[in-house]
Amino acid sequence: MTKRTQVDVIREAVADRIVHGHLKPGEPLDEVSLAAEFGVSRTPIREALRQLEANGLALSRPHRGAIVTKLSPQQLDETFVVMAELEALSARLCAEVLAGGALAALEALHESGARPARENDVAAYRLHNERFHAAIYAGSGNAFLEETALAVRRRLAPFRNLQFEGYQRPEASHREHAAIVAAIVAGDGARAAKAMRDHILIVREAVEAVEAIDRAPPHRA
Incomplete structure (x- = not known):
């Protein structure tokens, strides 16, 4: 079994909130707040958000940060x-x-x-x-x-x-x-x-x- 990384933990936690509806479509995914919550730098947060975007759960907006989306x-x-x-x-x-x-x-x-x-x-x-x-x-x-x-x-x-x-x-x-x-x-x-x-x-x-x-x-x- 591959060891779970910081990025895996963050991605899974945020994805879980999205699919449960705790984070609603259109809500911002603030890198600074997430980094503080998980006690990490913004680098793993950015990678986790990038993966969430690839999975259709986030949308990155130029110069405005990422927001929540969700598969219909x-x-x-x-x-x-x-x-x-x-x-x-x-x-x-x-x-x-x-x-x-x-x-x-x-x-x-x-x-x-x-x-x-x-x-x-x-x-x-x-x-x-x-x-x-x-x-x-x-x-x-x-x-x-x-x-x-x-x-x-x-x-x-x-x-x-x-x-x-x-x-x-x-x-x-x-x-x-x-x-x-x-x-x-x-x-x-x-x-x-x-x-x-x-x-x-x-x-x-x-x-x-x-x-x-x-x-x-x-x-x-």
Whole structure:
């Protein structure tokens, strides 16, 4: 697992605020204030904002600083459709090319997510989920597909993380992963692709459900 840098921590924290609606579209992302909050220089703040802009969550304005943007529901739908097809292709190729020790390693990786899923340990399961999907991309044996899938995943990362705030979502995700792994082990590319595609589209539905809760007005006693 790659060690998280200052930039990663800042980017993820600000992205989390944006997708939860704590930072609204049009609000400024002030470098000085963020640098003071995170106890860093403005250099990692600038890089984090640059990455947020690349992911569609910020907009840099010449001489006026960055402001919050957010992917619209249509943009999210379109991006998730692309992600689903990239991951489905990765799973299909895994079923066709993985064998022997590589299959055993994938099964072991999947099983390592059982405990955090069962215990609803969201932080641990998020890390496991990243490792699992990265293994599927790498297992495809297609370096360009892996690179492309990782790039799209980075764009969707804040939203994919949001899904795990849904009720018992880690446990459900682990069951969906089990269907994918079973198809890959069986060498059934078509079934693996369908299981993965279904999984990613369920993720989109889970994200929408959590966002709907965030949008709901606060309950008044």
